[in-house]
Each structure stands twice: as C-alpha cells, then as structure tokens.
Amino acid sequence: MTQTSQRPLRVLAAMSGGVDSAVAAARAAEAGHDVTGVHLALSANPQSFRTGARGCCTIEDSRDARRAADVIGIPFYVWDLAERFREDVVDDFIAEYEAGRTPNPCLRCNEKIKFAALLDKALALGFDAVCTGHYATVITREDGSRELHRAEDMAKDQSYVLGVLDERQLAHAMFPLGDTLTTKDEIRAEAERRGLAVAKKPDSHDICFIADGDTQGFLASRLGTAEGDIVDESGTKVGTHEGAFGFTIGQRKGLRIGHPAADGKPRYVLDISPVNNTVTVGPVEALDVTSLTAIRPRWCGSAPAGPGVYTAQLRAHGGETEVTAALEGDELTVTFSEPVRGVAPGQAIVLYDGTRVVGSATISATSRTAARVA
Amino acid sequence: MAGRTPRTPLRRVRAPRPPRRIGHTMAYLDHAATTPMLPEAVEAMTAQLTAVGNASALHAAGRRARRTVEEAREALAESLGARPSEVVFTSGGTEADNLAVKGLYWQRRDADPARTRVLASPVEHHAVLDAVDWLAEHEGATVEYLPVDGHGRVHPEALREAIERNPDDVALATVMWANNEIGTIMPIAALASVAREFDVPLHSDAVQAFGQTEVGFADSGLAAMTVSGHKIGGPYGIGALLLGREYTPVPVLHGGGQERHVRSGTLDTPAIAAFAVAGRIAAERREEYAREIGSLRDELVRAVRAAVPDVILGGDPVDRLPANAHFTFPGCEGDSLLLLLDAQGIECSTGSACTAGVAQPSHVLLATGTDPDLARGTLRFTFGHTSTKADVDAVAEAIGPAVARARTAGLS
Numbered sequence: 001m002t003q004t005s006q007r008p009l010r011v012l013a014a015m016s017g018g019v020d021s022a023v024a025a026a027r028a029a030e031a032g033h034d035v036t037g038v039h040l041a042l043s044a045n046p047q048s049f050r051t052g053a054r055g056c057c058t059i060e061d062s063r064d065a066r067r068a069a070d071v072i073g074i075p076f077y078v079w080d081l082a083e084r085f086r087e088d089v090v091d092d093f094i095a096e097y098e099a100g101r102t103p104n105p106c107l108r109c110n111e112k113i114k115f116a117a118l119l120d121k122a123l124a125l126g127f128d129a130v131c132t133g134h135y136a137t138v139i140t141r142e143d144g145s146r147e148l149h150r151a152e153d154m155a156k157d158q159s160y161v162l163g164v165l166d167e168r169q170l171a172h173a174m175f176p177l178g179d180t181l182t183t184k185d186e187i188r189a190e191a192e193r194r195g196l197a198v199a200k201k202p203d204s205h206d207i208c209f210i211a212d213g214d215t216q217g218f219l220a221s222r223l224g225t226a227e228g229d230i231v232d233e234s235g236t237k238v239g240t241h242e243g244a245f246g247f248t249i250g251q252r253k254g255l256r257i258g259h260p261a262a263d264g265k266p267r268y269v270l271d272i273s274p275v276n277n278t279v280t281v282g283p284v285e286a287l288d289v290t291s292l293t294a295i296r297p298r299w300c301g302s303a304p305a306g307p308g309v310y311t312a313q314l315r316a317h318g319g320e321t322e323v324t325a326a327l328e329g330d331e332l333t334v335t336f337s338e339p340v341r342g343v344a345p346g347q348a349i350v351l352y353d354g355t356r357v358v359g360s361a362t363i364s365a366t367s368r369t370a371a372r373v374a
Numbered sequence: 375m376a377g378r379t380p381r382t383p384l385r386r387v388r389a390p391r392p393p394r395r396i397g398h399t400m401a402y403l404d405h406a407a408t409t410p411m412l413p414e415a416v417e418a419m420t421a422q423l424t425a426v427g428n429a430s431a432l433h434a435a436g437r438r439a440r441r442t443v444e445e446a447r448e449a450l451a452e453s454l455g456a457r458p459s460e461v462v463f464t465s466g467g468t469e470a471d472n473l474a475v476k477g478l479y480w481q482r483r484d485a486d487p488a489r490t491r492v493l494a495s496p497v498e499h500h501a502v503l504d505a506v507d508w509l510a511e512h513e514g515a516t517v518e519y520l521p522v523d524g525h526g527r528v529h530p531e532a533l534r535e536a537i538e539r540n541p542d543d544v545a546l547a548t549v550m551w552a553n554n555e556i557g558t559i560m561p562i563a564a565l566a567s568v569a570r571e572f573d574v575p576l577h578s579d580a581v582q583a584f585g586q587t588e589v590g591f592a593d594s595g596l597a598a599m600t601v602s603g604h605k606i607g608g609p610y611g612i613g614a615l616l617l618g619r620e621y622t623p624v625p626v627l628h629g630g631g632q633e634r635h636v637r638s639g640t641l642d643t644p645a646i647a648a649f650a651v652a653g654r655i656a657a658e659r660r661e662e663y664a665r666e667i668g669s670l671r672d673e674l675v676r677a678v679r680a681a682v683p684d685v686i687l688g689g690d691p692v693d694r695l696p697a698n699a700h701f702t703f704p705g706c707e708g709d710s711l712l713l714l715l716d717a718q719g720i721e722c723s724t725g726s727a728c729t730a731g732v733a734q735p736s737h738v739l740l741a742t743g744t745d746p747d748l749a750r751g752t753l754r755f756t757f758g759h760t761s762t763k764a765d766v767d768a769v770a771e772a773i774g775p776a777v778a779r780a781r782t783a784g785l786s
Binding site: 036041075077078079080121124125126 | 709710712713714716717732733779780782783784
C-alpha cells in the first residue's frame with residue numbers, strides 16, 4: 001500500500017520554494033489530503049535573493065513557495081525556526097568541524113528540524129503528517145508499522161539523508177515524490193503542467209546556510225584561523241595550513257603542499273587532529289578503511305538483533321557497499337567486505353536491507369589497513 | 375457620461391478556495407486590512423472606466439474627466455469637513471503619509487535649518503514609522519517618540535512637554551487618529567491644539583478612523599491628515615492627504631505637479647470618483663454604522679471572554695474603533711491561532727507586521743509595555759459593512775478549541 005492511497009490526512013507540507021517540495025505538496029493535495037504549506041525561515045537575517053543555485057532560505061525562496069501554494073490552492077504560512085536551526089544545525093556543524101569531524105547538516109536538519117521541531121508543532125496543531133519533496137518511499141506494513149525504502153528511481157534516491165528518522169518520525173512522514181519512477185525532467189514537466197512557476201528554478205546544492213558555497217571561509221569566520229602543520233605519515237612536516245577544521249578526510253585539493261611526495265603521487269588528507277592542529281596527508285591507498293565504529297544509532301523500527309550483513313551508504317551521493325554490522329550497546333561496529341575510501345568521522349553511515357533503510361549511526365572512528373585512526 | 379454598468383451584487387470579495395472548505399462557515403474579519411468595495415463605489419468606478427480623458431487635458435474629454443475629479447474632490451472635502459483645495463489625491467495611505475512626513479519635514483527644515491526634530495507616536499503604522507526613521511537616517515532628523523499609556527494613547531501633556539523642551543527645533547509632529555492594531559482613538563483635537571500653540575504642524579494618519587469616528591479636518595486643527603480608499607469601501611490605489619492651505623510640503627514624487635504642485639501623476643479619475651462615493655457613504659452612515667458594528671464587536675468580545683476567560687482585550691476599552699477587537703491569548707502564538715482559525719474559514723490577523731512572512735512581536739504592543747512573549751499571542755478581528763452575527767458565532771464556536779490547541783503547540 002502506498003502512502004497516497006490512505007484516508008485523507010491533515011498534512012503539513014514543508015515548502016522550500018524549490019520544484020520538488022512544490023510538486024510534493026501538489027501531489028499530496030491531489031491525493032485528497034488536507035494540505036497546508038509551510039516555509040521554514042531558517043536564517044535570522046535572510047538575504048533578499050538567491051545567489052546562484054544555493055540555499056533555500058532567502059526571501060525570494062519564501063515568495064516562490066507562497067506562489068506555488070497559492071497555485072495549488074492551499075493555505076501557506078512562514079514559520080520562524082531560525083533559532084532552533086542555528087542551535088541544532090549550524091552550531092553543531094561548526095562544533096563538529098572544530099572537533100575534526102565532517103558533519104552532514106542535511107541529515108541533522110531532517111532529524112532535528114523537519115521531523116522534530118516542525119513535526120512536533122504540526123502534531124500539536126492537529127496535523128497528521130509532514131510532507132517533504134524528498135525522494136524516498138514509505139511502505140506501510142499490514143500491522144500498521146512503516147518502512148522507509150529507497151526511492152523507486154535510484155538515481156534520485158534521498159533515503160540516505162532520511163536514515164536518521166526513527167519509527168515515530170517515519171509514522172508521520174510523507175514523501176509523495178518517492179513512490180513513482182520520475183526523472184527530474186519529468187518533475188519539472190509536472191510542475192509546468194500544474195502551473196507552478198518554480199518549474200524551471202535551478203536545483204539547490206551544497207549547504208543552505210553557506211550562501212556563497214565557501215565552507216572553509218564560513219568556518220574560518222566562525223572559528224578563526226590558526227596556522228598549523230601538514231605532516232606526512234612519518235610525521236615530517238610538508239606544509240602549513242590555516243586551521244585544521246577546514247579539511248575533510250580524503251580531500252586532495254587545496255592542500256598547497258609545495259614539494260611533491262617522494263613517489264610523485266598525489267597526497268590526500270588522512271587525518272585531522274584538532275588537539276595539536278595538525279593535518280596528516282598520505283597516498284590514496286592509506287585512505288582505505290576496512291572497518292569503523294559508529295555511535296548515536298537511530299533505527300527505522302527495532303534495532304537489529306545480532307550481527308548481520310547489510311549494504312551501507314556513507315555519503316549523500318555515494319554508492320552501496322557490503323558490510324557486516326554488529327551492535328554492542330550504543331556502538332555499532334561495521335566491517336567492510338572490500339576496503340572503502342574517504343570515510344570520515346562525523347559522517348553518517350546508513351544501513352540498508354535491500355531497499356529498506358534499517359538505520360543510521362554517526363561514524364566515530366575508522367580502522368585502516370595499517371592503523372586505527374580516531 | 376458613459377453607459378452605466380449594471381449594479382454588481384457584491385457581497386464578498388475573496389479568492390477561489392479549494393473544495394475542502396465548503397461546508398465551513400466563512401467569516402471575513404479582517405476589514406482593517408481591506409474591506410469589500412461598496413456596490414455604489416463599484417458602480418461609480420465602472421461608469422468611469424470606459425470613459426477617456428486625462429483630467430489635465432484641455433479638450434472636451436479632459437474637461438469631462440476634470441469635472442468628475444473636481445466633483446469628487448468637493449464631495450470628499452465635504453465628507454471630511456475640509457475645503458476642496460485641501461484635498462490632495464495620492465495613490466493611497468502610504469504615499470499620503472510619506473508626503474506629509476517627509477514633505478513637511480523638508481519644508482520646515484528648508485525654512486529654518488534648526489527645525490530637525492520630529493515628534494511621533496511609537497504606535498504609528500509603518501508608513502509613518504519607517505518614513506520618520508528614514509528621515510533620521512538620511513536627512514539629519516532627530517526622532518523623538520512620544521510616550522504612550524497602556525492603551526497606546528498619546529496624552530496632550532506629553533506632546534506639550536516634548537515641544538516645550540525646545541519649540542524652535544520641532545519640524546513636525548505625527549500622531550495617528552486611531553490605532554490600526556489595537557483600535558485606541560487618540561485625542562487628536564487636544565493634541566492639535568497643543569501643536570498649534572507652538573505653530574508646529576501636526577499630521578495624523580486617519581486611515582482607520584475615517585468612517586468609524588468623526589474625523590472633521592477643519593475642526594481637528596490638524597495641518598495634514600491621511601485617508602485611504604480601500605479601507606472604507608472604495609477602490610485600492612487611491613487615497614488623499616488633507617493638507618492645510620498654508621502648507622507646501624516638498625514633493626516626494628516629481629513630475630507634472632497635478633495636485634497643488636505637491637503631488638505629481640495623472641489623476642486616476644475612476645478611482646477618485648469611487649473613493650468620493652465611498653467617502654460620502656462612510657460619512658453619512660457613520661453614526662448608525664458605528665452603533666451597529668460596535669454592538670457586533672461587543673458581542674464578539676463577550677463570546678471570546680466566555681470561551682477564554684484569561685484573554686486580554688487590547689487597546690482602550692471605551693475610546694476605541696467600533697469595528698476593532700484586539701485580543702492577547704497568553705501562552706499561544708498568534709500564528710498558530712491564525713492557522714487554526716483559517717482552516718475553519720475564519721479570516722483575521724495577528725495585527726502585527728511581518729518580516730519576510732515571519733511575524734514579529736508588534737511594535738504597538740511593545741510600546742504599550744506588553745511583555746514580548748505575551749505580545750506574540752495576539753489576534754485582531756475587524757468588522758466591516760458585510761459583517762453579520764454569523765461571523766461572531768463562527769468565532770465564538772471556534773476560538774475556545776483553537777486556543778486550547780495552540781497552547782499545546784506553545785511558544786516554540
């Protein structure tokens with residue numbers, strides 16, 4: 001049974017001003033649900049206009065969302081969640097980088113804002129569900145419990161950023177775009193057909209609260225700059241940097257190392273140590289991770305009973321890889337069948353059983369072929 | 375005259391709704407935002423829409439338009455207790471406020487560079503407030519906000535005290551006739567009398583007051599007064615500044631100088647004709663209307679108090695606009711209440727302005743000393759000529775459960 005064939009629900013549609021959430025709201029309304037649109041004001045000082053294809057927090061985006069709601073024929077409001085967003089997403093983002101980790105603010109926003117602050121207020125006001133333009137599928141089992149699955153269209157699938165949702169959050173989630181095989185062009189065509197002016201609006205990319213896309217600049221402005229050493233695996237200094245927080249494990253560009261490595265091969269960030277403000281670099285092979293531990297697990301349903309074989313996804317647009325996962329207390333140990341590269345503490349690992357999302361956890365440490373790096 | 379258009383039976387003006395709302399009671403209680411046009415005004419306007427003629431042109435078509443405009447000017451002047459030459463047509467209340475505040479400031483400062491002090495009530499509409507702030511930021515004005523009491527009223531003694539501090543440096547004073555959010559009526563005649571004593575021009579935004587309380591321009595002693603068309607059953611996009619003949623504010627809009635050389639732009643003959651008709655009806659029916667609408671409003675207040683005993687009534691309990699009811703519901707967000715009532719077909723306002731669609735605590739309530747958290751839980755219901763007892767009943771039924779639900783959502 002798909003979500004759109006249920007009894008009519010009172011649905012709060014989160015509308016960013018983009019084409020996906022507009023079509024999602026339109027589909028929910030067309031399916032007979034009683035839909036109200038809400039745009040989340042997430043910035044305390046919103047910019048007037050979008051710059052390029054970034055963000056969803058400008059006044060122009062708010063107007064686009066309102067315009068879409070008016071065409072769909074649903075009530076529309078703007079809710080100010082800027083304070084919650086700053087505390088739960090932006091400050092967390094900065095703190096994670098400061099600690100040498102690589103956070104994913106989109107997952108955090110889904111967990112803490114869209115399906116927490118927004119959902120709680122929606123439920124209190126008498127709504128049954130929150131609807132978003134994410135590409136993912138919710139299946140209701142015979143017993144009424146719900147499963148989160150990858151979108152029908154794997155190329156568009158966004159179940160990774162929803163992997164943080166627990167059973168209660170999932171019970172009130174609606175993703176009208178996920179259960180049909182629709183390309184982005186078709187979504188745009190559908191928006192056009194529905195008379196939604198956002199049909200041709202560019203997709204948003206990157207991090208919505210960093211309007212110019214300059215994450216390093218954003219972090220530097222918040223955390224300040226502090227010169228430190230770039231060292232190789234042997235501890236030999238090979239360069240300097242202006243703040244360890246500006247690096248991501250697996251990063252190759254922007255290291256500005258003057259002289260090449262002895263073997264002439266490119267070097268990658270292997271480790272970030274905020275304590276002594278040191279960045280360690282090395283060859284690509286040294287990035288190979290064979291296992292990891294992850295904390296703060298969140299399960300879309302009950303936690304897995306024993307060790308099991310799953311597929312895992314480690315990045316929003318990453319591929320799948322086979323793993324064995326075991327839960328001990330609140331710590332998840334994951335072993336990869338084949339070594340994977342570019343795994344950084346702070347990232348989320350999402351476990352799948354086929355297309356079904358089992359749960360997610362935040363990577364706390366990775367083990368490389370050679371040594372375990374925290 | 376062009377052929378008359380058949381009278382349109384105009385009961386409610388509203389956007390198309392999704393079908394789900396059918397069956398709900400529809401109650402439009404936001405007449406202070408805008409009120410439906412009166413059928414008589416629609417008739418006057420449509421009669422003019424097909425007629426050609428620029429009122430500034432000299433040929434027959436121009437003369438015909440000119441006559442319509444001047445007759446409208448005379449009618450409006452009569453409705454407002456003013457002379458026809460004191461009526462300056464503008465594009466609406468906002469433009470009239472800007473012309474009065476900026477124009478009089480420039481006129482007075484140009485005549486005497488020492489006059490840079492602007493006295494304003496802190497509960498003004500943004501059309502005045504932002505104009506005054508702009509003068510401070512860009513034109514060297516010193517803005518002094520006059521103290522208000524708990525009902526948002528400026529007392530004549532407060533104005534006197536402010537002027538007396540240095541009568542020679544005051545450019546102008548501006549105090550609205552009645553507050554658009556909480557409905558309190560200001561003692562305009564007494565304030566104007568103080569201002570005149572010191573030869574300080576006093577402007578008053580009477581957009582909300584016109585049609586609900588007596589706003590005679592000559593009797594008031596004001597230098598300038600703002601009125602607007604669409605708040606009294608006239609069309610959008612038309613308003614007027616009533617302007618004493620001794621004042622020549624520096625224009626905000628430069629051009630053909632059509633209106634006493636203080637306001638430029640081709641005169642909107644159809645809108646002006648309709649505005650005058652609505653103005654005449656507003657003045658003629660005022661007493662009866664105020665009585666009827668006031669008793670509906672009182673019923674609403676009783677019903678809301680019965681349903682929510684701890685509700686706080688905003689504004690002056692007696693000296694207030696008869697069509698205005700303003701409530702504060704402790705522990706609620708006005709936004710939540712608005713959503714819940716809207717879902718039941720009840721259309722009202724939180725009363726405060728939005729920034730990018732996000733409701734801000736009302737500057738009016740903050741000026742009256744209301745706690746900022748409390749100021750978030752407000753609703754404004756405003757009645758108009760299409761309001762009925764059914765509107766009151768709809769609110770009476772919905773408000774209790776809506777407040778209970780909004781309280782569970784809290785002040786997140």
